[in-house]
Amino acid sequence: MKTFNIWYISSFLISLFVIIPVVTVFLSYFENTSDYSELLKNTFLFEYISNSLILLLGVLIMTLIIGVTTAYLVSFYSFPFSNFFKWALILGFAVPPYIYAYSLTAFFENYGTAYSILKSLFGDGNYNKHIPKFDGILGAILSISFSIYAYVYILTRASFYYQSNNLIELGKNLGFSKLKSLFKIIIPSARPAIVAGLSLVAMETLSDFGAVDFFSINTLTTAIYNSWLSFDDLAFSNQLSFYLLIFIFGLFSIEKFSRRSAKYHSPLQGGFKTRKKIELYGLNSFFAFLLCFIIFFLSFIFPISQMLYWTIIYPKNFFDLNIYDLILNTLLLVSLSSIILIIFSFISNYGNRVSKSKILNFLTTISISGYALPGIILAVAYITFVAWFDNTIINFFEIQSIKKIFIGSILGLVLAYFVRFYSLSCNGIKSSYEKINKTLDETAYLAGYSKLKTFLNIHIPYLKSSIFFVIILISLEIIRELPITLILRPFNFETFATTAYIYASQDLLEAAAVPSLFLVLIASLFIFLISRYILKEENE
Amino acid sequence: MNKNFFEIKNVDFQVGGKTKVKNLSLHIEKKGEIICLLGPSGIGKTTILRSIAGLEKISNGSISLKSKVLSSKNDYVEPENRNIALSFQENALFPHYTIKKNIYFGADRNKGNGVRKIDPRKIIKILNIEKILNKYPHQISAGEAQRVSLTRALISNPDLLLLDEPLSNIDENFKEEIQVKLKQILKDHKITTIIVTHDSYEAFYLGDKCGIILEKKLKQFDEPYNVYHYPSSINVVNFLNRGVLVPAKVTGQYTLQNDDLGLIKGNFVNEHKVGTKVKLLLQPEDLEHDDKSNLQLDVVDKKFKGTNFIYTLKTKSNKNISVFVHSHHVHQHQINDKFGIKNPIHIKHLVCF
Numbered sequence: 001m002k003t004f005n006i007w008y009i010s011s012f013l014i015s016l017f018v019i020i021p022v023v024t025v026f027l028s029y030f031e032n033t034s035d036y037s038e039l040l041k042n043t044f045l046f047e048y049i050s051n052s053l054i055l056l057l058g059v060l061i062m063t064l065i066i067g068v069t070t071a072y073l074v075s076f077y078s079f080p081f082s083n084f085f086k087w088a089l090i091l092g093f094a095v096p097p098y099i100y101a102y103s104l105t106a107f108f109e110n111y112g113t114a115y116s117i118l119k120s121l122f123g124d125g126n127y128n129k130h131i132p133k134f135d136g137i138l139g140a141i142l143s144i145s146f147s148i149y150a151y152v153y154i155l156t157r158a159s160f161y162y163q164s165n166n167l168i169e170l171g172k173n174l175g176f177s178k179l180k181s182l183f184k185i186i187i188p189s190a191r192p193a194i195v196a197g198l199s200l201v202a203m204e205t206l207s208d209f210g211a212v213d214f215f216s217i218n219t220l221t222t223a224i225y226n227s228w229l230s231f232d233d234l235a236f237s238n239q240l241s242f243y244l245l246i247f248i249f250g251l252f253s254i255e256k257f258s259r260r261s262a263k264y265h266s267p268l269q270g271g272f273k274t275r276k277k278i279e280l281y282g283l284n285s286f287f288a289f290l291l292c293f294i295i296f297f298l299s300f301i302f303p304i305s306q307m308l309y310w311t312i313i314y315p316k317n318f319f320d321l322n323i324y325d326l327i328l329n330t331l332l333l334v335s336l337s338s339i340i341l342i343i344f345s346f347i348s349n350y351g352n353r354v355s356k357s358k359i360l361n362f363l364t365t366i367s368i369s370g371y372a373l374p375g376i377i378l379a380v381a382y383i384t385f386v387a388w389f390d391n392t393i394i395n396f397f398e399i400q401s402i403k404k405i406f407i408g409s410i411l412g413l414v415l416a417y418f419v420r421f422y423s424l425s426c427n428g429i430k431s432s433y434e435k436i437n438k439t440l441d442e443t444a445y446l447a448g449y450s451k452l453k454t455f456l457n458i459h460i461p462y463l464k465s466s467i468f469f470v471i472i473l474i475s476l477e478i479i480r481e482l483p484i485t486l487i488l489r490p491f492n493f494e495t496f497a498t499t500a501y502i503y504a505s506q507d508l509l510e511a512a513a514v515p516s517l518f519l520v521l522i523a524s525l526f527i528f529l530i531s532r533y534i535l536k537e538e539n540e
Numbered sequence: 541m542n543k544n545f546f547e548i549k550n551v552d553f554q555v556g557g558k559t560k561v562k563n564l565s566l567h568i569e570k571k572g573e574i575i576c577l578l579g580p581s582g583i584g585k586t587t588i589l590r591s592i593a594g595l596e597k598i599s600n601g602s603i604s605l606k607s608k609v610l611s612s613k614n615d616y617v618e619p620e621n622r623n624i625a626l627s628f629q630e631n632a633l634f635p636h637y638t639i640k641k642n643i644y645f646g647a648d649r650n651k652g653n654g655v656r657k658i659d660p661r662k663i664i665k666i667l668n669i670e671k672i673l674n675k676y677p678h679q680i681s682a683g684e685a686q687r688v689s690l691t692r693a694l695i696s697n698p699d700l701l702l703l704d705e706p707l708s709n710i711d712e713n714f715k716e717e718i719q720v721k722l723k724q725i726l727k728d729h730k731i732t733t734i735i736v737t738h739d740s741y742e743a744f745y746l747g748d749k750c751g752i753i754l755e756k757k758l759k760q761f762d763e764p765y766n767v768y769h770y771p772s773s774i775n776v777v778n779f780l781n782r783g784v785l786v787p788a789k790v791t792g793q794y795t796l797q798n799d800d801l802g803l804i805k806g807n808f809v810n811e812h813k814v815g816t817k818v819k820l821l822l823q824p825e826d827l828e829h830d831d832k833s834n835l836q837l838d839v840v841d842k843k844f845k846g847t848n849f850i851y852t853l854k855t856k857s858n859k860n861i862s863v864f865v866h867s868h869h870v871h872q873h874q875i876n877d878k879f880g881i882k883n884p885i886h887i888k889h890l891v892c893f
Binding site for chain 2: 437439440442443444445446447448449450458461462
């Protein structure tokens with residue numbers, strides 16, 4: 001048997017790409033840093049870590065409550081618009097935490113939108129004192145929570161959706177009240193899904209850069225960025241990354257573990273019947289509606305209205321913005337990344353399918369762990385590595401510097417996206433690929449189909465919709481992505497996210513509104529297109 | 541070169557590095573013959589079919605079809621070039637195609653090579669799947685899926701047809717009818733077939749020959765009548781579960797003596813010296829009921845099987861033996877009644893181990 005073939009080489013390459021940033025961070029930990037960083041370490045490191053942890057705790061509690069409550073309501077009860085909320089509640093995803101933060105500030109700041117509303121209602125007055133201020137760590141917790149509670153919502157809802165009817169009937173049979181059933185049966189059996197959702201939330205929270213940066217909170221991510229940008233101390237940046245990575249890997253393991261147990265709850269083939277929902281009436285029905293509406297309003301309507309409001313009252317910003325260029329840039333990044341990601345995902349999945357090799361399987365596992373790497377770490381480690389490679393290897397051979405090819409270039413950006421989003425695309429293809437029974441391939445072979453013909457005539461048609469799903473998902477992630485794009489983009493190359501960030505960091509929130517609004521609208525469209533897949537109801 | 545239509549010669553069948561069946565040899569002499577492989581589940585019957593189809597490789601021996609080696613240590617013909625059809629036990633139907641498209645998948649591979657084609661419409665009618673042609677696989681029952689899978693395999697005009705538990709999901713009351721139809725199709729079109737099953741009645745009915753696979757080996761390969769009446773070993777008897785072994789002593793050229801049943805007469809299948817102690821195979825149809833006989837045993841169980849009763853009787857030495865009685869037999873015996881056996885007992889073939 002040939003051991004070295006295309007499957008191995010490509011899987012190995014991808015794994016290498018993912019491994020490089022981790023190794024770079026690890027090695028830099030032992031490197032000497034500047035005196036300045038010694039000072040920082042002694043004075044601020046504790047603050048970075050404790051801020052990160054407070055933020056984490058706050059977001060976890062918020063998302064747990066919001067995600068599980070809404071998932072419970074829409075899964076088990078029928079009330080006005082419950083079917084609408086079922087998917088509307090995932091729209092919060094379209095608003096990245098930093099854009100939520102801009103809206104929050106824009107509304108509640110002194111002489112902000114809230115002030116204007118009060119003024120137009122009740123005339124002039126000193127309202128600023130009475131308007132609550134959501135900034136600092138509280139603002140960050142709110143922004144991140146409303147933006148990503150959908151992770152908990154989606155996974156919990158899926159678990160509720162597939163929860164066996166027997167289990168719920170068993171509760172009734174034992175004479176449990178609805179509340180007792182919820183806490184004794186429904187939530188415990190969805191626990192792996194809830195934990196998986198929460199660990200995703202935790203990973204996103206720890207990697208968040210935009211919102212905490214906007215609220216000037218010193219967390220590990222902002223410190224990584226600042227020590228690289230302000231103090232030009234890559235080594236210290238990487239040391240901070242090291243601390244963050246320890247957290248992340250802990251979470252990553254929890255997530256993997258609970259996913260595995262969550263599989264236990266997946267329905268048997270053909271044995272699944274849609275459960276009839278309980279019809280709510282009167283006050284109960286109103287409260288269920290109200291709660292879902294409030295969450296939907298706060299997570300989606302509120303930020304989008306704020307952005308819209310500012311776009312309308314400051315139309316100049318709209319016309320100043322070079323939307324055509326931004327769309328073109330976004331399209332370029334999305335299409336390049338999608339093509340590369342999809343191609344490699346197919347190579348890896350197909351390779352695993354036909355070769356049954358354990359090493360290959362292991363390499364794939366490494367390659368998909370890139371999603372756990374916070375964008376900021378990835379970007380800084382990437383720069384560190386290219387700089388090192390350039391200084392030692394390239395210099396040694398006395399050829400031209402490669403820095404320009406890989407840093408501040410489209411290529412560099414796409415490579416970093418690749419590492420970050422490979423698991424999205426690989427797993428997206430994989431989950432449908434595994435649904436094609438291997439005997440189907442064998443049936444095709446026996447009917448005289450070659451491997452290529454089987455791939456083209458059986459696999460591709462079957463996987464069409466998941467390819468579409470993956471492309472949209474990648475696009476959604478890329479358009480929301482901030483730190484990687486911010487750090488690695490070419491000079492004067494902007495996306496909606498970086499434009500919004502740059503305006504916001506110059507305190508020009510009203511100018512940040514236009515690109516933010518575009519970003520959210522496009523992201524909403526993407527979410528709308530794939531909501532069917534996200535909610536996992538396509539097979540029934 | 542051998543002249544057998546199909547031949548397996550000294551092959552070890554492996555899956556994932558584990559040997560399932562060792563050193564198996566068998567052959568099909570002529571085109572159109574049907575053989576059945578019987579064995580307990582997990583023994584490797586499916587592996588044998590997969591290896592013949594080329595989905596698993598072999599590392600020793602050879603598999604050849606129409607005098608051409610398909611698999612051996614050095615030769616390997618890709619599955620797509622073998623013209624062997626395999627109907628999988630799990631009915632691999634393409635979920636994104638209709639039943640009709642599934643059935644015709646691969647039907648055109650032998651177009652225009654002079655093979656007498658099987659008329660798909662005929663098979664569709666015989667197997668009664670006309671009504672589901674426009675449905676998708678997830679909309680039909682397991683039994684229907686199995687018939688679809690069978691249809692697809694049949695109409696692809698293979699040189700060799702492999703069926704893995706082809707009727708396992710089909711309703712009991714419909715099964716016999718399908719068995720008859722299947723045999724008819726296979727014989728009419730001279731389709732050489734290897735069928736894997738764990739149902740011995742199915743194997744005996746469909747197979748021109750039956751192979752019994754036990755303990756990693758092909759224990760017996762013979763015509764169904766011979767497998768049933770002349771099982772080659774105690775294991776085969778136990779596997780087929782159609783009789784009990786009772787201790788006996790050879791007393792003459794045609795006689796045996798058992799402590800509970802007395803004298804037993806018949807023709808020995810194998811030679812045994814006078815005086816040796818043997819185990820005699822007693823099958824339910826070997827004993828005859830006779831109320832007047834002086835050999836009376838206790839009834840411990842009675843099963844009504846429609847055409848007959850099977851009485852389970854207990855001998856003095858606490859051994860249970862079964863006896864068939866026609867269901868029209870006028871009087872019935874209840875549990876704990878006495879039940880007479882005609883003696884001396886006469887058995888046509890004496891199978892002893």
